[in-house]
Amino acid sequence: MLNVGQIWEGFVLDHIEAGKSLSIYFDLKLDKLDSCVAIIKNARSNKMGKKDIIKVECGIDRLDLDILGYINHNITVNIIQEGNIIEKKRLTLPETIVNVIRCKNPRCITSIEQGLDQVFFLTDKEKEVYRCKYCEEKYGET
Amino acid sequence: MRHLMSPLDFSVEELETLMNLADDIRMCPEKYSHSCHGKKLASCFYEPSTRTRLSLETAMLNLGGSVIGFSDAASSSASKGESVADTIRMISCYADICAIRHPKEGAPLVASMKSTIPIINAGDGGHQHPTQTLTDLLTIRSLKGRLHHLKIGLCGDLKFGRTVHSLINALIRYTDIEFVLISPPELRVPDYIRDDVLRKNNIPFQEVIRLEEVLQDLDLLYMTRVQKERFFNEEEYVRMKDFYILDKSKMELAAKEMLVLHPLPRVNEIAVEVDDDERAVYFKQVQFGVYIRMALILTLLEVKIC
Numbered sequence: 001m002l003n004v005g006q007i008w009e010g011f012v013l014d015h016i017e018a019g020k021s022l023s024i025y026f027d028l029k030l031d032k033l034d035s036c037v038a039i040i041k042n043a044r045s046n047k048m049g050k051k052d053i054i055k056v057e058c059g060i061d062r063l064d065l066d067i068l069g070y071i072n073h074n075i076t077v078n079i080i081q082e083g084n085i086i087e088k089k090r091l092t093l094p095e096t097i098v099n100v101i102r103c104k105n106p107r108c109i110t111s112i113e114q115g116l117d118q119v120f121f122l123t124d125k126e127k128e129v130y131r132c133k134y135c136e137e138k139y140g141e142t
Numbered sequence: 143m144r145h146l147m148s149p150l151d152f153s154v155e156e157l158e159t160l161m162n163l164a165d166d167i168r169m170c171p172e173k174y175s176h177s178c179h180g181k182k183l184a185s186c187f188y189e190p191s192t193r194t195r196l197s198l199e200t201a202m203l204n205l206g207g208s209v210i211g212f213s214d215a216a217s218s219s220a221s222k223g224e225s226v227a228d229t230i231r232m233i234s235c236y237a238d239i240c241a242i243r244h245p246k247e248g249a250p251l252v253a254s255m256k257s258t259i260p261i262i263n264a265g266d267g268g269h270q271h272p273t274q275t276l277t278d279l280l281t282i283r284s285l286k287g288r289l290h291h292l293k294i295g296l297c298g299d300l301k302f303g304r305t306v307h308s309l310i311n312a313l314i315r316y317t318d319i320e321f322v323l324i325s326p327p328e329l330r331v332p333d334y335i336r337d338d339v340l341r342k343n344n345i346p347f348q349e350v351i352r353l354e355e356v357l358q359d360l361d362l363l364y365m366t367r368v369q370k371e372r373f374f375n376e377e378e379y380v381r382m383k384d385f386y387i388l389d390k391s392k393m394e395l396a397a398k399e400m401l402v403l404h405p406l407p408r409v410n411e412i413a414v415e416v417d418d419d420e421r422a423v424y425f426k427q428v429q430f431g432v433y434i435r436m437a438l439i440l441t442l443l444e445v446k447i448c
Contacts, residue, residue: 107267109248113225116252124338134248135269138334 004038010057012078012085013068018042020072021052027071027100033058066094070101070130095122097130101139108135144442145254145261149275149312161280164430164437168284171204174436177445178207184237185211186229187264188220188244193406193428194264194273198241201435205445210237227256234258239443242266260442268304274405275308276438277431282362284430285401285423290316297324297353298366298386298411300331305405306366307335314345321347322356326382329368352385357395363388365404365424367411389413396421403427 016024021039030037035058045051056063060079068075069091077089097120103110110116110132119133130139145151152160167174183202187195190213199209220229226244230253233240241262242250247269254261265271283289294313296306300323310331313319321340323331330336330349340347350356357363368386388402393416404412404424416422440447 105247107245107247107269109226109244109246109252109266112246113227113249113252115225115227132248134251135267137247 004040004055006083007036007055007057007080008083009060010035010055010080011060011063012080013054013056014051014076014078015045015048016052016054016075017072018048018050018052021054024052024054024068024071024075027067028063030054030056033062035062065089065091066097067100069094070097093122093125093128096120101130103132103135103137103139105132105135105137108132108137110134143258143260145250145257145263146272146438146442147251147254147261147263148270149272149279149308151272154315157276157279160276160437160441161283161434163440164280164433165284167436168430168433174205174440174447176206177440177447178202178205178443181205181207181239181443181445182237183207183209183211183439184233184240184259185209185213186233186240186242187211187213188215188242188249190214191243191265193431194243194271195241197428197431198262198264198273198435198439201432201439202239204432205436205439207238207439211241226252229253230257230261239439262438262442265304268302271304271308273431273435273438274305275312276434277427278305278309278364278403278405279312280434281403281423281427281430282401285426286361289313291318292316292361293320293322293359295322295324295353295356295360295363296366297363297388298368299329300325300366301329303366306331306364309364310335310339314339314343319345321345322360323347323349324351324353324356324386325349326351326368326378326385328378351382353388354385354392354395357392357400358397360396360400363396363400363402365402365408365411367407367409387411387413388416390415390419393419393421 021041038055040053042050043053073091073093078085079087099118102118110118120130120139123129123131185195185199202209226249234257239260241264242253243264244266247267249266250261250263263270263272300306365388400421402422
C-alpha cells in the first residue's frame with residue numbers, strides 16, 4: 001500500500017469516483033496553484049470499491065468549493081488545520097456557478113460578447129438543471 | 143430603475159396597474175400627449191422589425207417624446223465589432239430609455255447590466271418578446287373582460303414560437319386557465335413548457351392535431367404561422383398545412399364570442415376573408431400594442447400624470 005504523508009493545512013477531497021481525480025484537478029485549477037498536491041488513484045474503498053483522493057496543501061480559503069459542488073456533490077471534503085480534520089464539509093449544488101461551464105447555445109449573447117462571465121443558475125434542484133443566465137438554455141441541451 | 147426583460151418581470155398586481163394605465167391612455171390620449179416632452183427613446187434594432195419598432199416609436203411620439211436610433215445592425219457600430227455593453231454605455235449618455243431588439247438571446251440583459259437608463263427587451267432571438275406578451279394580455283383583458291376562466295387554443299408552430307411560450311408563462315398566473323395546443327407532432331410545445339410549466343403547475347391542457355376538432359370549445363384562438371421549413375418532409379407539410387389555415391368555414395364552427403388573435407405578420411394561416419369577422423381582433427391587437435407600450439414607457443420612466 002502506497003503511503004502519502006499527512007498535510008498540515010489544506011484539504012483532502014475523498015470519495016472521488018475512481019478515474020475522475022485528474023479532471024477535478026484541472027476543474028479546480030489546482031494546476032495553477034503553487035502548492036503541494038497529491039493525487040491518489042484507485043485507492044481501496046469499502047464504500048466504493050475503488051476511489052480517488054486529492055490532497056492539497058494550501059490555505060483553506062484558496063479553494064472554490066462551489067465548483068466542486070457542481071462537479072460532484074458526493075465528494076467528501078475534509079478541511080485540515082494543524083494536521084487535524086477540523087471540519088467535514090457536505091457539498092451542495094451551488095445556486096450560481098460562474099465561469100465553470102460555457103453556454104453551448106450558438107444564439108446566446110455569450111457566444112459573441114467579449115468579457116462576459118459565463119453564469120448559470122440552478123433552476124431545478126431535483127433534476128440538477130442549470131440554465132444560462134442570459135439565454136436560459138438548459139446546460140447540455142444544445 | 144427598472145427594466146423589462148421578460149413578461150414575468152411584472153407581478154400580476156403590477157400588470158393590473160400597467161394595463162389600467164393603458165386603458166386610461168386609450169380613453170383619454172390627450173392627457174398623456176405631452177407627458178414625455180423632452181425625453182428621448184433610443185430605438186436600437188439590430189435586426190429588422192416592422193411592428194415592434196414602429197409601435198414603440200409611435201408610443202414615444204404619442205407621449206410627446208422623441209426618438210433616436212437605428213433599424214439594422216449594419217448602420218450601427220455593431221458592424222465594426224462594438225460590444226453590446228459598450229454600445230449601451232454610449233446610448234445611456236444620449237437617451238432616457240432604450241428599446242433593444244437583438245438576434246442574440248440575452249443581449250438586452252447584458253445591456254441592462256451596464257445601462258444607466260431603463261431597457262426594454264424588444265425581442266432577443268427565440269428567447270423573449272415581452273412587449274408582445276403585454277400586448278396580448280391587454281387585448282384579451284380589454285376584449286374578453288378578464289384574464290381568468292379562459293379556454294385558450296394555441297395553434298400552429300408551438301415549438302419555435304416564442305410568443306406562444308411567453309403567453310403560456312404569463313397566463314398560468316391567472317385562475318381557471320385551460321390550454322388546447324393545436325399543432326403538427328413536429329411542432330408541439332417543447333418539453334420544458336409541457337413538463338416544467340404546464341404539468342408542474344397543474345394547468346389542464348390537451349394536445350391535438352386538427353383545429354376543427356376543438357374550435358367550438360374555445361374562448362380564444364391564438365394563431366401562429368406554420369413554416370414549411372419546419373417540417374421533416376414535403377409530404378407531411380402538404381398533408382397538414384390546411385389543418386392550420388383558419389378560414390370562413392372553420393370560423394363557422396367556433397363560438398360566437400371566440401376571439402382570434404395573432405402576433406402578426408400573418409402569411410396565409412388566416413384567410414383574408416376572416417378579417418371582416420368581428421371575432422378577428424388581430425388588427426385591434428396592434429392598436430392595443432401601442433397603448434401598452436405607452437404605459438410601459440411611462441412606468442419605466444416613472445412619469446407621474448396628475
